[in-house]
Each structure stands twice: as structure tokens, then as C-alpha cells.
Amino acid sequence: DGGITQSPKYLFRKEGQNVTLSCEQNLNHDAMYWYRQDPGQGLRLIYYSQIVNDFQKGDIAEGYSVSREKKESFPLTVTSAQKNPTAFYLCASRGTSGDTGELFFGEGSRLTVL
Amino acid sequence: SQQGEEDPQALSIQEGENATMNCSYKTSINNLQWYRQNSGRGLVHLILIRSNEREKHSGRLRVTLDTSKKSSSLLITASRAADTASYFCATANTGTASKLTFGTGTRLQVTL
Numbered sequence: 001d002g003g004i005t006q007s008p009k010y011l012f013r014k015e016g017q018n019v020t021l022s023c024e025q026n027l028n029h030d031a032m033y034w035y036r037q038d039p040g041q042g043l044r045l046i047y048y049s050q051i052v053n054d055f056q057k058g059d060i061a062e063g064y065s066v067s068r069e070k071k072e073s074f075p076l077t078v079t080s081a082q083k084n085p086t087a088f089y090l091c092a093s094r095g096t097s098g099d100t101g102e103l104f105f106g107e108g109s110r111l112t113v114l
Numbered sequence: 115s116q117q118g119e120e121d122p123q124a125l126s127i128q129e130g131e132n133a134t135m136n137c138s139y140k141t142s143i144n145n146l147q148w149y150r151q152n153s154g155r156g157l158v159h160l161i162l163i164r165s166n167e168r169e170k171h172s173g174r175l176r177v178t179l180d181t182s183k184k185s186s187s188l189l190i191t192a193s194r195a196a197d198t199a200s201y202f203c204a205t206a207n208t209g210t211a212s213k214l215t216f217g218t219g220t221r222l223q224v225t226l
Contacts, residue, residue: 004156006156031212033213033214035216040218041218041219042202042216042217042218042219043157043202043204043216044216045213045214045215048212048213050212058213088154090156090157092157100144100145100206100212101162102147102159102162103149103157103159103204103214104159105156105157105158106156107155107156108154108155108156110154
């Protein structure tokens, strides 16, 4: 089935550790996005990529890094520089670069810092 | 930055009643979209309305858009317990339309 797969669903991290969240899509979409969601709040954009080998910072990029080496994959690394990383992370994709239509979301990854 | 603000933050109704949620935004838009999120899950797209449209229907959903007031509303008619979820508006803003900016959401509870 076509869709977006995020892994792991739950992740625990000790302070000072980097962690990488995986996002894979088989929808043949050009654009991919990472959002962060905190309890009772909306989604805030971390990074986005409209084409392979290119990505842009969103509104809250500090403490995060991404890569886009393949069209299907857009991993997010939460670095030790991120001061408050405990959150629900959502990956999304959209058809073509510059498209303004709907986003397709994965099921999310919940990161907890111990 | 949050573009949209939903109102109310939470809404509790009985099955069969209608639910209305409102969204206000700040800048000019290309389109406005509504999404649904079940607890602990990803978001699912419901409906998109373009800036030159005033009203759109999809099944039990009705969306209106007033660009002069920078506001939109989502009406769910004849609600069901399965409609219990959080609902978010998202705007594709003119000039940065490749990014969607989400509001803070309305939590809808539909009881039997």
C-alpha cells in the first residue's frame, strides 16, 4: 500500500544523545516535511525538502538536522543541542515541488527524553 | 509561527448534533485546509478550499471561507461518536505556499 512510514513509533533518549527518526514514503512525492507537535498545540514546521539534495529550515530548526539523499527518505536527527526534545514528531509528504495541495502524514514518532 | 487560531479549543456535543469550528488567520492565503487527528495518530486531510471559493461541501462536511475577515468555519453535520478527534486548519500562505502553517486545533468530543 502507498503511504508514509515513520519509525520508531516510540523512542526514549537520555540527555546528551542524538537520535534519528526515520521517514520513508512510496508515494513518489517530491516534497517532504517534518513537524513537531507538543501537547495541546498545533504543528510547528522543523524542516522541509522540495526536491532531492535540497532542504530548507522551517520555523523551529534549531537543534535538528535532516538529509534528503533519496526521494523516498527524509530522516530527522534530534541533536543534543535541542533543549526540549520531548514531543510528537510527524513526517508528511506532498506531490510535486511547489504544490499547494494536501499533505499526507505518517503515524508519528513519540520521543521522550529521560 | 502559528498562523491559524481555532475556536473553540474544545467542544463537546451529543451524537446527531452539528459541530461548528472556526479558524482565523493573519496573512493572505492561497488556500485553507482542514485536517483531522485521532489521539496519538497522524493527521488526515479532510477538505481544501481555495482563496477564490466561498463554500465547499464534502459528505457531512461544509467549509466556508471569508477572506475579508480572514476566517473559515468547518461544520460537521449529524455528528457521530467516530467524529471524536482534534481538528486543525492549515493555511498555504501567498508567497510561501509550499509550506502549510497549522492552527492550534479544536478537540471535538461526541458522546452517545
